[in-house]
Amino acid sequence: MKIRTRAYLLGLLPALLVAIILGAYLIINRINDLDASLKERGNELTRYLVQGAEYAVVTGDQESLNRLLAWTVKEQDVVHVGVYRPNGKTFAEAGNKSEDLRVTFQGGILESKKLLVFSMPIVLTPLAIVDPFQQGQALSSPRTIAWVKLSISREGNTLIARNMLLTTLGIITLGLLFAVILVRKLALIGIRPLMEMIAAVREIAAGNFRMGKQLPLTARSELRDLQQGINTMSAALISYQEDMQQRVDSATADLTLQKETAEKANQAKSHFLAAASHDLRQPMHALTMYVESLKSQLQNHQAAATLGKVEAAVSAMESMFNAILDVSKLEAGVVTPDISSVSVSSLLNGLHEAFQQDAVAKGIELRLHCTVDAWVSSDPMLLTRILRNLICNALRYTKQGGVLIAARRRGEDIRFEVWDTGLGIPPEHIKDIFQEFFQLSNPQRDRSQGLGLGLAIVDRLTRLMGHTLTVRSLPGRGSVFSLDVPISHVDAMAKREQAESLGDLTRLQGLVAVVDDDAMVADSLANLLEGWGVQVIMAAGKSDLLAKLASAPALLITDYRLKGEDGLQVADALREAYPEARFQVIVITGDTSGAGVLELDASGYPILHKPVRPASLRTLVSRLLRSTGSASKV
Amino acid sequence: MPAVRLPFDLSAACAAQRGMTCLAGLFQAVIRFSLLWLTLAGLPAHAAQQVTLLLSEQGGIYQEAAQAFELELARDSEKRNVRTLTVDASPRTNGVVVAFGVRALQYALSTQSDDPLLAVLVPATTFEKMVSQTPGNSRRQISALYLDQPFSRQLRLIRTAMPQARRIGILVSPETEEQSTDLHRAGKLVGLDVDVRTARNQEQVFSSLDALARNVDALLLLPDSTVVNRDILRILFVKTYRERLPIVAYSSGLVQAGSLLGLHATPTQIGAEAAEWLRGMSLDKGGRLAASRYPKSFTVDVNQSVARSLELTISSGPLLAMELDRESGR
Structure with missing residues (x-):
């Protein structure tokens, strides 16, 4: 208990107890006295009434009886008064009769909470005189000829009692206030130095070593030493704290320097990656186009098998580039998810089908377990990407057993799960697996095992879309990657969109302008496009294009980086030349970072990154041509 | 003031005027007197007069009146046998009966005797009513010195x-x-x-x-x-x-x-007056009971x-x- 509380208890409690007990005793006594005196007064009044009413009752003098009662009822506290015959009939009454007044004639006092009812008989006593003329007549006994009832209200007493109570409470309150003042002035002043020291120690405990100000040395005796000691301790602590602060500051400065160095190194790595991927991309792009066009030319040729291997190698290389590009793009922050509704079952069915062949080739089982028929709210492309990477990862690290793709409802989310019976992840590496280029069991950096970017991309994409990814794993037994995606409730629209995106088997039509300063790339692209059925005009720049065009094209496919200009300027020039015409624009770029990427992103044109996959190009081209009305069914 | 100086026995006169009953009573009295005289003539002339004082109860106004009566009666030299009895003892009466009070009168009337009966300490109306309502006393001499004042x-x-x-x-x-x-x-x-x-x-x-x-x-x-x-x-x-x-x-x-x-009139006054009145009637010498009257005292x-x-x-x-x-x- 605090010293202050004790002082108050000591000062107040005895006084409060005495005040309450004494007050209660006095009030109860006073109430009893009041009650007794009220009864006495009632008895007196009733007796007086009995005497007064006897004459009026015997003589039948109603008027004087009424007068008597009217006078009586004016007496203080008297509520009602009545004179009744022994059979209960009324002689006379005055005042307000209440229900409480129904009293049998017994004499005495009947008490209720609010009333005291007095009843007394009027007894006729024969006069004992000697009358020789009434010889032999016995003296009759006294007989009751009427009853007087008087009701007195107790409210007056109640009021007095209430006032007394209030006054007593007031006095007690004043007394307590006085006691509080006394305790403050007399008792607490004595222990003030102690209280100040306690407050100072509290401040120090809370970390404020300066305690506001130094303790004044007001105390006498040993307390003074204590005050001095606390001041000294405060000073020592302050100097110690300042020393510590200096050390922390210098350590922080060192750390900042190291961090900046590391960031610079990371930036340099990003720049290198961007530059390298851009430069490698140009020949990769052309190579892809050539392989694609060569495929149709070498049909049924003995070199077709070789070409198949070339294509596989190119494809592997392309996917590695794509992974690097994706990470670059995610780091540059240019990817914005386009959230719509995705059908869980069609997504998983598609994935299951796509990876079935790989699984069979590896000799493991790929199973799908999907019990939900729901739609989720996510970016279809990015979500597909995440799941692809997870399945791919699972297949890669599973030597025997199988991989299970599953989806189930979990609250307001759908939980996608990819189970594998692979190597598993030791607990200490769970965090590392999401870092770029980290591979758990590939110390030789065998590139057929991928680059180690899959899970890094998964991690970034998941965070980008706000989904939740969790990993559980037992080394040697397998792993489970779970992805929680919120359920979408806009099913109808999503279904329609889904239907629209189903693969089209159209033959394309229309005039397509291809602009690239690299003649090899332009040529390979034109080759591919012509194979799909469109008419192509090739140009190296905007002036060259405008010179070659006779009319506005349905679609412009331009490289972003041209000699002395860029793809966006070409598009602008074309719009100026044909302001009336409606045409679409696709920009192809090898850039993965820097200002160019952001500028392109702002232009709103569809962008393809080198090396462009012919399938992606075909999908985009066919959609754009259809929107300008240049495609027709085969 | 002659109009005021009336004879004080006016009430007796009034009583006499109360109609035929009084006249008939007078006639009866004459006959009774003759019979009494005949009876007394047969008795020794010096025989002591028998007087029974019959009291309604012991003590009170009856005792007081009876004592005064005895005292007053003893004032002359005549020899009389005076007995004092109360009704409660249901006594046999003998000679002149002086009934003190209503109960004593009632008792005396009920004894069916022919002895003269003098009632004292009895209100006039009560006396008249009792005598008229008690049968078998038609030949008896009954008179009263009323309790009331005229x-x-x-x-x-x-x-x-x-x-x-x-x-x-x-x-x-x-x-x-x-x-x-x-x-x-x-x-x-x-x-x-x-x-x-x-x-x-x-x-x-x-x-x-x-x-x-x-x-x-x-x-x-x-x-x-x-x-x-x-x-x-x-x-x-x-x-x-x-x-x-x-x-x-x-x-x-x-x-x-x-x-x-x-x-x-106090009981003493009544008793004394009654005794004096009885003495004056000289019943033992052939006198008769006078008519009822109000007391003079x-x-x-x-x-x-x-x-x-x-x-x-x-x-x-x-x-x-x-x-x-x-x-x-x-």
Whole structure:
């Protein structure tokens, strides 16, 4: 208990107890006295009434009886008064009769909470005189000829009692206030130095070593030493704290320097990656186009098998580039998810089908377990990407057993799960697996095992879309990657969109302008496009294009980086030349970072990154041509 | 004032005028007297007279009156055998029977004797009623010295004590209603207006009194159990006091209780007068019982406290009695 509380208890409690007990005793006594005196007064009044009413009752003098009662009822506290015959009939009454007044004639006092009812008989006593003329007549006994009832209200007493109570409470309150003042002035002043020291120690405990100000040395005796000691301790602590602060500051400065160095190194790595991927991309792009066009030319040729291997190698290389590009793009922050509704079952069915062949080739089982028929709210492309990477990862690290793709409802989310019976992840590496280029069991950096970017991309994409990814794993037994995606409730629209995106088997039509300063790339692209059925005009720049065009094209496919200009300027020039015409624009770029990427992103044109996959190009081209009305069914 | 100086036995005369019953009684008395005389003639002339004093009960007014009677009777030299008996012992009576009180009279009447019977301490109306209602006494000599005072004397007392009083109120009940004629007559004799009101029952007493109080100067109470009821007597006194109406009553008890004046004969007076009267009749010498009458003796009581309360100046009782005596020429 605090010293202050004790002082108050000591000062107040005895006084409060005495005040309450004494007050209660006095009030109860006073109430009893009041009650007794009220009864006495009632008895007196009733007796007086009995005497007064006897004459009026015997003589039948109603008027004087009424007068008597009217006078009586004016007496203080008297509520009602009545004179009744022994059979209960009324002689006379005055005042307000209440229900409480129904009293049998017994004499005495009947008490209720609010009333005291007095009843007394009027007894006729024969006069004992000697009358020789009434010889032999016995003296009759006294007989009751009427009853007087008087009701007195107790409210007056109640009021007095209430006032007394209030006054007593007031006095007690004043007394307590006085006691509080006394305790403050007399008792607490004595222990003030102690209280100040306690407050100072509290401040120090809370970390404020300066305690506001130094303790004044007001105390006498040993307390003074204590005050001095606390001041000294405060000073020592302050100097110690300042020393510590200096050390922390210098350590922080060192750390900042190291961090900046590391960031610079990371930036340099990003720049290198961007530059390298851009430069490698140009020949990769052309190579892809050539392989694609060569495929149709070498049909049924003995070199077709070789070409198949070339294509596989190119494809592997392309996917590695794509992974690097994706990470670059995610780091540059240019990817914005386009959230719509995705059908869980069609997504998983598609994935299951796509990876079935790989699984069979590896000799493991790929199973799908999907019990939900729901739609989720996510970016279809990015979500597909995440799941692809997870399945791919699972297949890669599973030597025997199988991989299970599953989806189930979990609250307001759908939980996608990819189970594998692979190597598993030791607990200490769970965090590392999401870092770029980290591979758990590939110390030789065998590139057929991928680059180690899959899970890094998964991690970034998941965070980008706000989904939740969790990993559980037992080394040697397998792993489970779970992805929680919120359920979408806009099913109808999503279904329609889904239907629209189903693969089209159209033959394309229309005039397509291809602009690239690299003649090899332009040529390979034109080759591919012509194979799909469109008419192509090739140009190296905007002036060259405008010179070659006779009319506005349905679609412009331009490289972003041209000699002395860029793809966006070409598009602008074309719009100026044909302001009336409606045409679409696709920009192809090898850039993965820097200002160019952001500028392109702002232009709103569809962008393809080198090396462009012919399938992606075909999908985009066919959609754009259809929107300008240049495609027709085969 | 010759009109006022009336013979004091006026009431006896009045009683004689009460009609045929009185005349028939006189005739019977003559016959009885003859028979008695014949009987007595056969007895030795010097034989002592037998007198039985029959008391309603031992003690009280009866004893007092009987003692006075014996004393007075013994004043001459005649030899008499006087026996005093009470009714409770159901005694056999013998010789002249003097019945003291109503119970004694009732007993004596019931003995079916022919002995002369003198009733004392019995109200006039009670005596008349009892004698007429008891059969088998037609040949017996029965007489009474009434307990009451004659109306005329009571009215004269009022006039003497309160000369300013002109109208006198009297409350009667069916029990005493028949006396109103006598009351009016007495009033006329004395020279006072008499206002008689009848109360049919006890409840009507106060309403009748209300009507009376406004018109009269004094209230004369008669022995009437409806009006002078012990239950309501106190209230009656309070009421009359409030109305400032003086009451003239017929007993000392009523004077003590609150009446202004009381006119009555004490038991001693009655006993002595009865003895004197009997002596005068000389029954042992062939005399006959005289007719019933009111007592000649009387006492006047005055309650001076009431007089003071009513702010009246009233002479003392003895003085008023002397004055009444002087008026009646005694």
